[in-house]
Amino acid sequence: MIRILLSSLLLIFCLVPYVRGQENDVILSGDFNDIPFTDFVEQVEKQTGATFYFLEDWVKGIRVTISGMEISLRHTLDKTLLPTGLTYYLDPHLRIYITNQAPLVTRLPDYSGTGGNLIGGFDDISGEELTTTERRYIDGRKAGLLETIRIGSSETGSGGSNAVLHGKITDMETGEPLIGATIYFEELKKGAATDVDGRFSIVVRPGKYTVGFNCMGMESRQNYLEVYSGGELSISMEKSLIPLNEVVIKANRYHNVRGTQMGFDRLNYKVMKEVPVVMGERDVLKVVQMLPGVQSVGEGASGFNVRGSAADQNMIYVNKVPVYNSSHLFGFFTSISPDIVKDFTLYKSNLPANYGGRLASFFDISTRQGNMNEFTARGGISPVTAHLAVEGPVKKEKSAFVLSARSTYSDWILKRLEDPVLRNSEAAFNDLAGALTWEPGDKTLIKAFGYISNDRFKLGSSNQYAYSNAGASINMRHRFGSRVTGDMALVYGAYDFHNIDQNVTVESFEHEYRIRHYELKAGFTWLSLGRHKITYGGNAILYNLDRGTVEPYGPHSLRVPVELGIDHGIETAVYLADEITLFPKLTIYGGLRFAYYMSLGPEQLMLYQEGQPQRPGNVIDTLLFDQNQVIKTYSGLEPRLALNYLVGENNSLKLSYNRMRQFLFMLSNTVAISPTDQWKLCDYHIAPPYMDQLSMGYYQDFPGKRVNTSLELYHKWGSNIVEYRDGANFLSTPYIETEILQGNQKAYGLEAMIKKNGGKFNGWLAYSYSRSFMQVESPLPGESINEGMIYPSNYDRPHNLSMVSNIKMNRRLSFSANVVYITGRPVTYPISIYYLEDMQYIEYSDRNSYRIPDYFRLDFSINLEGNLSERKLFHSYWMINFYNLTGRRNAYSVFFENEDGEINGYKLSIFGQPVVTLSWNFKLGNYASE
């Protein structure tokens, strides 16, 4: 009786023509009263000639009770077996296969999309009952699922020549462009990535291709592409159903290994959402400071140092608007509201030829362009600020707007601080930004952006500061013909500050400063031949800078007003670059930028005796210049070279060299950038600083594990770098050359990074070793620093380890942690003590020959998302932040005070204990809404 099921499904499928399972049945007769199933089988086999296949164990305890003349076997089996979890299949040859649990798939799904047939009555299996794997297996076989996109027409297409494809990749839901999405031609092993407007262009030979579209957080898609001639391609992508990877590093596989770009990091706003922050305030710059090669000047201080360079060597752009002071509230926060930030990119080396004017880095922030399909809003509340952003279509799928506002109530906190000076202080800031995007046609895209940020604070009763940034840009992107795309922008940037100092009554003063930046820029991409991608363009900037007048303040002030002077200058540049794919494995980027700077009048300047220091005592003559008269010009070529060699499929070697020039710098002799630091243009006496950088990198991806690794080495040489003289005072004279010196800088280092993109556990670990040195040497007396010897620069911090990690417990709950370790900043320490008039005095070491204690910080945050229901008005999430969890008292600075004739050393910590904050954010729509 024991028969084992051995038959192969395939055999059945081959032998038997297609018959609906329910159509055949076996009719029997008899009177079965509570008999064991095996007995029933025996009798049925005898009566009808059918054969049963089953395991005896399965049917133990099953009893059959049925009687009649025309008993349906199907009906009986349905009644008897199905409730016990067994199923069966009755084939046309009267063979009955009993299976345990799983119904038998008796044939493969056909190409017309009809689902597979199942043993028994389970032919009506709906999609929900299939697992994703099954569905994919079944769907994957469906004919015609890969949609074919035809570009150009077969008539116009001339078979041999190249075709230029212009594409746009958008989010299906919001209509917003996707940045960093990639298109990849499998046959050509060639691809392109979308830019900040979601556009890409590529040159291919006409033909049929299989192309893949990928973008983090989006469902990837594949299409057949039939290219007859050049044309347009518009692709929209759907969100991934399961957003596995909230921390998304958009510098994805294509960038990491295949792109020529190096020393480059691109992150999007989702990263900001996860990284633990101080006081619950999400911040772009704080995230950037977790990247290798980027270090903050100090906690709560504005500015950051990139690869051993000064903070004024970084350019921060928001939609092409330069931000001259990127900080709110002393520097605790960034002056750009997190609600409006969409994506940000940091360039540290291998600057493309269209970037120029700063020595160390470009930090490019792009804001949201607005939802093209529907109105939405987001906002939040932290202990320090409240912020809100709204966006929506102006005309559906044609134009959209976004507006954001943020304001603080930090006075509330100050009143609770222990320090008596801070308790009597006031601080307030706000920022407002708006953007408008308009797409009149496929060939044109127009974007307008405006931005304003204000800060004021009163420190005790003696100091008042107020400063503001403002900016606007109009951007037009247009395609001329099929091969040339142009990008034109009109940019305005402004920065002002106002300061009242009443520390000493008779010396009380008021000072106002302003800088204006007017810029016109144009850039073009020309897809000439398949292997070339030529970019060219230029820009012109007019700087109007009023360093203001230091005026006496109050009735008792006896200060003499000092006019610090007005600077005018024009900076222009033109560039030409070509990216050539020499061999499939070797890509070369070569660019040349020519920068030209004019210092313009009116100006009155001092001439100093030759061979003597530029000091007030050595003036021999003065020169007067009229309005707009050219005082002095500076110019130079800036080569930009990069090479990418693909070693294998997933690893590459890159090399780059570039030269940068900078025509304005910041006057600062303080530890941190202070709100009264002035920008100053290069002039008759002060030549523009320039920097050469050579870098090399190795990139390896492990696509299966979603891991990217990189190792970069760099070496920089700078000249004419501005350093202040010992005891410099920038409010005392318009003749800045008497307060500064210029010297050489050398920096080198290594940066290693491992990134895990997506998955339950994601984040990155970065280590950098970097050194930075200065040398200010002159044969003239008193014109050297440190007697002309090389000394560590203020930002020489050799070891820097940072880790950003994020664990997603489920879709609603995630934990994030940061670890930061940095070698202490160089300082000048006391080395000996001496006595004058019974008082102790300190003799200091050479400049920067010691270091403050190393910095270590551990942060932790818990993110709790609102419910996942699809239909809700708004979705919110809570964030609990523990900043400096270990409470380590990191030294911000070390200083020495003379107290009743005794010297005592002290260490100042900004966050001397864990800072715990709770913040709440919301957005209209559900969990997945953008």
Add this chain to the structure above:
Amino acid sequence: MQVNRFFIWIILLLLCGSCIDPFQPVINETQESLVINGVITDQPGIHKVTISMSTPYNEPSFEPISGCVVRVEDDLGDMVVYTEANPGVYETYLDASFLAINRSYTLFINTPGGQEYQSSYDTLLACPSIDTIYYEVESQGTSDPNVTHHGIQFFSNLTGSDETSRNVRWLLEETWEYDAAAYATHIWYGGPVFPIMSDTLTTCYMSDPILGLFSASTRYLTENRLVHNKLNYVSAETPRLKVQYSLLVKQHSLTNEIYHYWERMESQTADGGGLYETQPSSIIGNIYNIHNAAEKVLGCFYASQQKSKRLTFKADFDFIVPLFTCELDTANSVDELGSLFPYYLHSIDPLGMGGPPYLWGSESCFNCVLKGGTNNKPDYW
């Protein structure tokens, strides 16, 4: 998360505060430099030059250099030689004929090691006159909002002319009256108990130079005049403001070069290490090694006219000023005391006859001179 709908925001906890901790850096180098400090004023009398070596940061001490030949020359070629009065301290008597306004002076030093040093010539400029010295009661907040410290802040006004220097520096000296913690009625040397008749033990006067740098310049002001110029602050946390207080202000005229030196010394000493402080650096004065310009010499030598003014006032303030305090024991008879004579006693005889019981304690409780002052009443008191 229904709760979201009803709570716009909640702030659970906010802990934030910067802190300043004592810090002892590890300094692994020692640099010993010669320190030369001297001033000559237009006041005839004893003038001093001090020569020492700087000492390592972790072991500060005054290390004098003896056996130097010290001389000062003026621009007319007149010369005076100093003699070593104490180790490292060289003195000479200068009379009026050597000291004149607008004359320049230079200091020469020959060390026993054979090195030769010279200061640059410094001109003795006329000094603006001190108009007034005055004070204002000033309270300073503390980290505890409920606690305020009181005290007084001194100010001065001065008026100069085109003939007088634009830069001045002030040397301050304070004198204050104080009482011993306890008043001794009797003294016991082991034999009979003697009553004390004089009050020389009880009332003393403390005189000290105020350690601190005070300098100012009118170079960037429209007039050669200073008003409300901050001098020292006297805290009511010390017993200084109990009875009577006197401040002597000596004002020195300075040349631009010397002012620049003291001003940098002052601002570097005052820097609090905050967010926007400048980096410190070595400050070199006007003295150099004749044969080795690279050698670092600390300190400076300058010449100035000195104007003085004193402000003496009875201390009568609304705030509480602490007294010197002392723990005293009670003895019912002198027999209970030991043999470490003498014993100062304060009779608490209920009959007022000067007999026992006595309060007694260490001598410094009763003898104010032991606190460091003198019991000679100053003539300006």
